[in-house]
Amino acid sequence: MLELTPRKLRLLDYYDDGEDARHFSFAIESPWVSDLQTIAGQFFMLALPGFGEAPFTYVSRPDSQGHFNALIRRTGALSNALFELSAGAVLGYRGPFGKGWPLFFSTHQVLVVAGGCGLAPLAGLLDEAASLQLPVHLRVIYGARRQATQVLGRERERWKQAMDFIETFDLAVAGQPQGSPLTHLAPLFAKQMPDAVLCCGPQALMQATADSCVSLGIPANKIWLSMERRMHCGVGLCGHCYIGASYACVDGPVYRYDRLQALQVLSCEHAPAG
Numbered sequence: 001m002l003e004l005t006p007r008k009l010r011l012l013d014y015y016d017d018g019e020d021a022r023h024f025s026f027a028i029e030s031p032w033v034s035d036l037q038t039i040a041g042q043f044f045m046l047a048l049p050g051f052g053e054a055p056f057t058y059v060s061r062p063d064s065q066g067h068f069n070a071l072i073r074r075t076g077a078l079s080n081a082l083f084e085l086s087a088g089a090v091l092g093y094r095g096p097f098g099k100g101w102p103l104f105f106s107t108h109q110v111l112v113v114a115g116g117c118g119l120a121p122l123a124g125l126l127d128e129a130a131s132l133q134l135p136v137h138l139r140v141i142y143g144a145r146r147q148a149t150q151v152l153g154r155e156r157e158r159w160k161q162a163m164d165f166i167e168t169f170d171l172a173v174a175g176q177p178q179g180s181p182l183t184h185l186a187p188l189f190a191k192q193m194p195d196a197v198l199c200c201g202p203q204a205l206m207q208a209t210a211d212s213c214v215s216l217g218i219p220a221n222k223i224w225l226s227m228e229r230r231m232h233c234g235v236g237l238c239g240h241c242y243i244g245a246s247y248a249c250v251d252g253p254v255y256r257y258d259r260l261q262a263l264q265v266l267s268c269e270h271a272p273a274g
């Protein structure tokens with residue numbers, strides 16, 4: 001059954017987490033079994049009375065109390081209104097929707113490449129790997145313009161204790177690597193070829209990462225990207241989120257790279273940037 005009517009969601013708490021970004025804690029009233037089965041990388045629709053709905057990803061998946069977290073940037077009308085609310089406010093919720101990151105059932109060397117707020121959809125997966133719930137060895141390259149634009153400060157401190165976590169900056173930051181995440185790919189591949197690559201960030205970064213990984217020997221069917229499109233219904237009805245012949249709200253937002261190539265959205269023919 002298509003979930004079109006928002007359910008009640010309560011804003012529990014929030015704190016600033018990066019420039020113009022906030023970490024929100026929410027509680028779904030009377031969570032459903034499907035909420036507990038959320039996969040990292042899936043998304044939900046957040047409704048604010050008078051401002052409509054917008055899609056956001058889970059930083060942590062709903063627990064048995066319906067509690068979960070999200071990292072939300074202040075970009076337009078809905079997020080501005082959200083930033084004005086106080087704890088206790090009642091909002092609307094639909095989800096979980098779409099396809100999340102692949103599930104790994106055997107030991108895998110996984111490379112994660114994230115840019116800016118693109119770290120948020122990967123957070124659930126990183127937490128599961130850090131707490132040894134997943135049979136994966138993760139290495140992360142996280143690129144940001146500068147320190148102030150980095151997000152998920154508390155989570156990053158935790159992840160750095162549990163995995164190789166490289167931070168890079170477009171602008172010079174004392175004592176930190178400078179440059180695009182792409183500059184780290186070849187050296188990391190030389191140490192250990194990953195079995196799979198997961199990437200989320202600006203589309204230019206994802207395309208260049210995917211193309212570079214292919215040229216370094218990773219098959220396109222071992223690369224996954226999370227694609228952002230405008231979404232209205234979230235359930236494959238309105239047609240706003242099309243990517244080639246697919247709807248990102250249902251067939252994505254996480255796509256395997258070879259499938260995106262088949263949809264003629266991204267292609268290996270683009271020269272790697274960086």
Ligand SMILES: Cc1cc2nc3c(=O)[nH]c(=O)nc-3n(C[C@H](O)[C@H](O)[C@H](O)COP(=O)(O)OP(=O)(O)OC[C@H]3O[C@@H](n4cnc5c(N)ncnc54)[C@H](O)[C@@H]3O)c2cc1C
Binds near residue numbers: 070071076080121
């Ligand atoms: C699957 C998915 C997951 C997302 N997860 C998150 C998340 O975890 N955190 C977060 O902060 N944001 C996330 N977003 C983006 C978020 O949904 C948009 O920024 C949303 O439009 C904010 O609503 P608004 O009313 O505040 O801004 P709007 O007024 O809708 O938009 C502000 C500006 O952003 C542009 N814009 C809006 N949506 C998109 C889009 N999809 N692609 C390109 N440009 C767009 C608009 O043209 C406008 O210039 C996600 C989007 C998708 C599709």
Ligand code: FES
Binds near residue numbers: 239249
């Ligand atoms: S958002 Fe309506 S079809 Fe995808």
